[in-house]
Amino acid sequence: MTAGRADAERRGRVTITEIARQAVADAASLAAQRHGQVTLQADQPVPLQGDPQGLRTLVRNLVDNALLHAGDAPRVQVRVSQQGSDALLQVSDS
Numbered sequence: 001m002t003a004g005r006a007d008a009e010r011r012g013r014v015t016i017t018e019i020a021r022q023a024v025a026d027a028a029s030l031a032a033q034r035h036g037q038v039t040l041q042a043d044q045p046v047p048l049q050g051d052p053q054g055l056r057t058l059v060r061n062l063v064d065n066a067l068l069h070a071g072d073a074p075r076v077q078v079r080v081s082q083q084g085s086d087a088l089l090q091v092s093d094s
Contacts (some may be wrong), residue, residue, distance in 0.1 A: 016054045016059075016078045016087045017042045023059040024078055030067050036074035038063060046080050048087040059089065066093035 024040045029036040059078075066076040070093035079090040 011049055013047055013053050013085045014050055014055060015047050015051075016089060017044045019052070019055050019059055020080045020089060021077050022056065023063050027063045027076075030064060031067040031074070031076065034067060034074055035072070036067060036070070036076065038067060038076040038078070040078045040080070042078075044082070046082045046087045046091060059091075062089075062091045066091050068094050076094060080083065 003042045021040055021044060024038050027038050061077060063076060067074050070076065073094075075094040077090075079088075079092070081088045081090075
């Protein structure tokens with residue numbers, strides 16, 4: 001099996017909304033340790049093609065970095081939306 005084919009087999013239809021929801025839940029203890037808060041704003045499931053594990057790692061890293069570098073009592077908001085056929089993920093911090 002070639003590397004390209006293996007990559008294609010790992011990719012599949014995922015819901016970035018659920019991946020973001022899990023990242024926010026996983027980061028809640030880090031937020032609490034820093035006397036902060038992490039929230040999710042997602043109005044609907046937003047599907048996309050991608051590597052589920054890679055996307056989980058990416059979103060969790062973005063959330064963790066925002067919590068760690070936003071100063072004391074950080075406020076982090078994760079937003080998931082869809083613009084046309086594109087999935088949009090935004091991570092904002094205080």
